[in-house]
Amino acid sequence: MKKLSIILLFVLMLSLVGQTVTFSQVLPKVPRNETLIVDALHGRLANPKDFNFWKPGVSVGNGAQQMLFDGLWYLDPQTRKVINALAESEPVYENNFKKMTVKLRKGIYWSDGKPFTADDVVFTVDYLMKHPGMSYSDAFNRYVSKVYKKDNYTVVFELKESIPAFHYLFTSIVYSTCYIMPKHVFEKVEDPLKFEFNPPVSLGPYVLKQYDPQGYWWLFERRADWRRTSVGQLYGMPQPKHVLFIYYGPDEKKVMAQAQHQLDLIFDLTPESWEILRKSNPYSRIWYKDFPWAWMDDVRARIMAMNLEKPPFNNKDVRWALTLAVDIVDVVTSGFDGIARVNPLWICATESLLKEYYLPLESWLKDYALEDGFKPWDPTVPDRVVDYAKKRGYTVTGNPREIFGIGWWKYAPDEAEKLLVKNGFKKVGGKWYLPDGTPWKITITAPANFEIHATRLAFAVADQWRKFGIDVNVETVEAGPFWNKWNLGDFEVGSYWQVPATDFYTFVQGYHSRFYKPTGEVATAGNQIRWKNAKLDKLLDDLVNLQPESPKAKAIVTDILKLYVEEMPAPVFIINLKFNSQDHYYWTNFPTSDNSYMAPVWWWGQFKFILPQIKPTGRK
Amino acid sequence: MIEQDFLLYVKDLTKVFIIGGRFLGVKLVAVNKESFSLPLNKPEIFTIAGETGSGKTTLARMILGLIEPTSGEIYYKGEKITDLNYKKNRLKFMREVQPIFQNPFEAFNPLKRVDSYLFNTAINFGFAQNRQEAMEVIDRSLQAVGLSLKEIEKRYPHELSGGQLQRVSIARALITTPSLLVADEPVSMVDASLRMSIVNLFKDLKEKYGVSVLYITHDLTTAYYISDRIAIMYRGNIVEMGPVEKVMLKPLHPYTKLLIESVPEPDIDKRWQGEIKLSAQEVKEFSKLGCKFSDRCEDAKDICFKEEPKKIFVDDRWIMCHRYIS
């Protein structure tokens, strides 16, 4: 035993020495410096050869949507810019949003040489409508009354009702969208549910060269006719000749792989894994050059969702009290080592949305007072986090308010106590009792293994509430059961990611009381916290008839955000962190904080537009 | 009903075992349609003698109800044993018929005190209501075998000699005042120097307490010494059965003769001469046609190899041999 531990210690010593050792082995047959190696989002796939994305069970994050498919529009959340990909321009609505006309880009060809035309778009919609069980089938049947081409490059949709955001079905906003099918392939397919679409005919700038039948990797090769794609027309040649999507396994292995320069882009790491990588590979970078490194412009934020139908969480005062009982800086520093951007409102505090919504609301927030006159806003949060970082010896460059957020709610246990006492709660011997005299116990439901930041937030918040005097238990739940509990409302407090960003318009629709489902029924519309509010209904009724990005719509969004603060249905803590590490050893000019031309996201479809902008370093 | 006139009446009893491996198992007729009886009013010691595998132990276990016969019937005082062995009647039956086993060190669980079996028997069969009463009952039957409760109380089997243990075992059987003891090789594991103490005990039981004994043994010298009647078994058949003096001093069946000649006598003037024929694979003999002994019989005739001989009554005994038919 002693021997064993000595050997293992020796191993660890060597690991420090061995960090610089490079060994080319993952790709013996393809030149490494012409290849970009990307972490596969979904891990291992059980059906790696299936590229029929329009089937419900097919995942596209492992290269298909980035390399092979193309959609009409992309909305980049980092810059809030719309990229017109297959569409030449933004859609034109007529007839009170009951008709949408799309102009298509010309000179685009499928990888098998067939031209891309309006026929493909029309076919995609018609075909999916005809085949129930396929993705989007139900959606199109619900909205589309007719789709036809006006000419080879113009498509007209006639809709059953007024839908100002219909084009979102074809816009890649957060993750994926309805990509366009090749008519000449699918028209021969009788049962698309049995069709594997392999080899895939691509519209994107790459073709599938090889894949692992066991689902660990996919190798893509740049099309010789890359110019005849939307990417080629808009941004020029994608730089890597090959792109390999590969799943290395657990974080340890991703770290080791990037340290050996065998993995250029990683989806997401734990803070600890990033710490190791940061120290072992000087070429690794995420977003900020220094502390806090991580990319914090993701399109979801982490909340403590309370089931508003379960007492005492149906009481606004209780929810506010629980919010004020949390020292956000403590949560951020103990749970995340200070690597976080606080996110007080019901919209993500991304780089662009901070400017668009947060700053205009700042003065309102400062003045906002609870019913008893207590002003909860705390603008000192970013400075306190910076203080912590300095104490830890990190350097922080840049504006703390842009990095760490403009502020959060005060840590005010006194006020929290006041709110609770007002509602009949009692604190005896440092422990809280419910108005009925029983000890107050809260169970926080958190994801077990699949969302590590949510889990850590749950533990950190639990820590805060315990210190406040509540008996808190954290139950960590596996993905399957977690979704079930989450959707059925089988939780008191749930730690999850649930805040809209660029998709605010569609996202909040689900909170309309029309779609309300009581606890115990599946909340299909996304209102898992069971929030019912007449004021909200009214605002949503107005919003749904406005074009998403119009100034009027923005005003309503702002009203919804205010309403949210008043009601505090679920405190939002921090925006999602992503430790999506880039290795600048073979390739460089990935999007970073000082070059934020696009969201640094390799699992979204828009990754194809980053590829022409990166540069080889010339290292072999 | 004829069977009511007997203490034990065994009729056409057959037991077939399937022995051996899963693929090459052999059907083995351990007991082949055998009948015999013990009289009701006159206690006697009836010996069943034979070699290993002759079926004598199987016979005993069927009588005790430990294994079920393949066919045939056993009547105890006119009642079928298969009926008696239903749960309710089982205790009643065991009160009447008790076993003595071969190896006294095996018959007592080595991890338990010897007296626990005595107390269990006394209480379970209703001969005593409590430990105090049981002690009396037990002591009485221990006295009958020449022991006392003091000698064996709280002792473990290994603390007693084989002879003592076997006597305890008999004393336990006596607690229920049975009419029949089935003693399966009761002395074969007891040292020769101590054997007679057990054998003499059976004689006493018969004479003093009127207990009949079914004495199963391969030891012909003790069989001769105590029994009234004897049955010689060979490969599942009783080949010769009759009064012990007749069968053992004037054996008629060639097997009985061979058996009796083979007993090594403690007399240096009676050493064996010549050699005898032995079988290599006994199992095969069980499924043999004709007389099972024909292969080893010195004057076997053709018919001996083909036909199983019928039983006939010759010179006060039943015998199963072609030589005496006609």
Next chain:
Amino acid sequence: MYALKVENLKAYYITSLYGIERKVRAVDNVSFQVMENEILGIAGESGCGKSTLLKTLIGLIKPPLSVIGGEIYYKYDGKEVNILKSSSDLKELKWKVFSYVPQGSMNVLNPTRKIIKTFEDVIKVHLNVTNNDEIRNMVGEHLKSLGLPLEVLNSFPHQLSGGMRQRVTIALATILKPKVIITDEATTALDVVVQRGVIQLLKRIQSEFKNSIIMVTHDMGVHANMADRIIIMYAGKLVEIGSAKDIFKNPLHPYTRYLIESLPKIGDKTIRRSVPGAPPSLLNPPSGCRFHPRCPYAMNECKEMVPDLIEVEKGHKVACFLHGKEVEKV
């Protein structure tokens, strides 16, 4: 001329189990000789030490058994070899000079190998023959001479009957024609007819090879039938040695007398009595003559002193104060 000589042998079981130490004097100061070309019977109750004696004779001395004192000499190439002194000598002697037929042949043959394999092993070790055909011929010859069927060689032990297994074991023990064959209750578990066959086989082997057989059994009938000389053991000691005739016709020791007289005979229904009492524990053997608690003739001196083995007639020795007053020297 002796083939085997045992002098003042003391073999004790010394065990220490869970903190309890004890010494079982299984063989206590035993001396005797085995002559060439004789059958020597050793008789006694279970627990008298006769099996232990045999274990030491074949060098199977493993803890907890240990030899405290004494010598065991075999004659080998005209020399006296003390197997207790040198383990390489013991190895040399095994099977060539002495062999062993154990009790319970069921378990002494490897259940997963054919009989011939075991013969091959033995021959390869001791004779440097490596050719399997040659071995097969040799073994075949041997079996034929013993009147055993050749098929047994290709059988597994479980295919054979108990008697046949015992005879195979005897064949195995005699294949190298050793000077001394040591048998331990070799016929005990067998049926009388089979027992008779085995005894006759042993006798024939002895008369053919002119070697010595040590025959341990508690069955006096077998001794009467086979033995040239007989040793009576009681509680780890020799109490009487003599020719078979002496022992049976004129037993001197009260124990021997009991042994013989308690045996029933066919055709004789006179009442027989067992030896009274129970065999003693070897852990704490009785003082003085170990038989005295069971002896009807016990005198005072019997309780205190140990009688020495003295020659009463020629070749007939007894250890009993009824026949001599010599006290054993320790």
Next chain:
Amino acid sequence: MNLLKRYIIPRLIQYFIVIFIGVTVVFLVPRFTPLDPVVTVLNRMTSYGAQYLDPSAIEKLKETMMELYGLKGSIWEQYLNFWKRLFKGDFGPSLSIFPTPVISIIANSLPWTAGLLVVVAILSWIIGNILGGIAGYYADRRWSKVMSIVAMSIYPIPYYIMALVLLILFAYIFPIFPMVGGYSIGLTPSFSLEFIFNVIKHAFLPALSLILIGIGWWFLSMRSLTSTIVAEDFVTYAEVMGIPSRKILFQYVMRNGLLPQITNLALQIGGIFSGSLITETVFSYPGLGQLLYMAINNGDFNLIMGIAVLSIIGIATSALLIDLLYPLFDPRVRYR
């Protein structure tokens, strides 16, 4: 005929009963839980933001999926349907990667699982038993004790840690072996020497980690088996006969000790169908284990059932086979 009636048929009946009970338990366990594959799939879709739909469209989608997944109807109906399909050798479509048939998913991964685990099972069985036999026979020797201590110390190391340490050692610090996959990217599967060598190189670390743990187990059990066999009469008699100890060890002691181990080996080989989850996770090695884990996480009843049923049939069948074939190994069972 007699043999068939007397032994094989009852054994076969028992075989089917055991499979029936086992499969039923595995069928019921996930269904008596709140796991709902439809909700899981819906959530995955909406949480990745795949579909920008009016909530009412999601309702409709849910209905469609229930229909397609065959989850409509009572449990009893689903159960009957399941057996009907099973008799046709069909496990239905996977629910998480709908509608790929479960059988093709399994068929795709099974060769890797089987290839690795069978080789590992046999190798560790041989090595562990030989070492265990030697250590048990020479139990008093110093080196034997050292071996036992090493085996006792390796066996309880949590397998994940063992695998990870091996990986860090030989794929990272000394990058001798690859970190991921069953063969190198760019190679096409073929029976060429290059490919086979490549596969072996990839399988080396996974196999090594499994063998190390496996050896520990076989070692310990064989050692204790041996210690009882050494006390048997036939071993003592062989010693008395002067047979050399090496021969006694292999022909007398180990030969008898291995017999019970054969049954255990058969059960282990029968159990490979559930794959080796941790190995596959740590070494990113292809196989069934991870598929099963993903299936569990996604509430993919059909895939769980497919793998579990195969596993149950696998173990039950190898138990049956070993029962029937055991007489070939053990003459004691053959003739009695």
Next chain:
Amino acid sequence: MFMIIRDLYRSDKKFAFGFTVICLLIFLALLSFVSPYDPKLWNVVPKNRPPSLHYILGTNSMGQDIFWNLTHAIKNSVFLGSLTAVISIFIGTFVGLLSGYRGGGLDRFLMSVNDSFIVIPSLPILILISSIIKQHINLILIAFILALFSWPWGGRQVRAIVLGLREREFTYMANFSGMNTFQIILTEHLPFVIPWVMANFINTILWAIGMETTLAIFGLSSLETPTIGTTIYWALQYQALLRGIWWWIFTPVILAILLFVALYTLSVSISNYLDPRTRIQRMRMKEGGSEA
């Protein structure tokens, strides 16, 4: 009892070793009751400190003292293992005794159920069950689930032994002494099965601790309860291995090894001690009696 332990301790080196280590571990487990920190709380001590006088085994990345957490881990792991073993052995032994003694239809029925549980692949089903009931999971529940899959092995083993005992003469003797089935299996057969049961008991403890570790590595255990498994889980979560926080990851591993070695040697010597053969030998040695 004390005497037995003393005798064993003096005469059996294996026992002495195993017993010493177990006592040490039990002592550590008892220390958990005076632990200055609640194992559920984070950030009670500075993070990532290597072992020192102040923090004997260092601290982890969650700001917990590893030594004090470990005292809880030992207690919980051993409790889990023991509870699993008790349940599993209780069912397995009873089923085995009954099935073996009664034979016939009951035997066939019980063994079919028994075998069905043997053929069900346990790890996946354990993962499935524990992933579903994850939120309610606690050590007692885990113990019950684990027991569900461990009893059949013991059941088979016990049955095999009883099949041999059933034909022994003392069973018949007990029967003819008027004893009923339960009396016979409990007083006649159980003592013979006890050494197996003991060995099985300890093996089940080890198996359960190992299984819990495996489940924990997948995050399927009660993560807030410190056990050997969850300690490893958190250490892996925080990449203790690659970050060189060796004191965090190797402590539970070494603990697992110690526990295994100690329990294994104890199991060998205890089952040897309870073996009927040695028991009889021992009784003989105490009382005298014959041998040789």
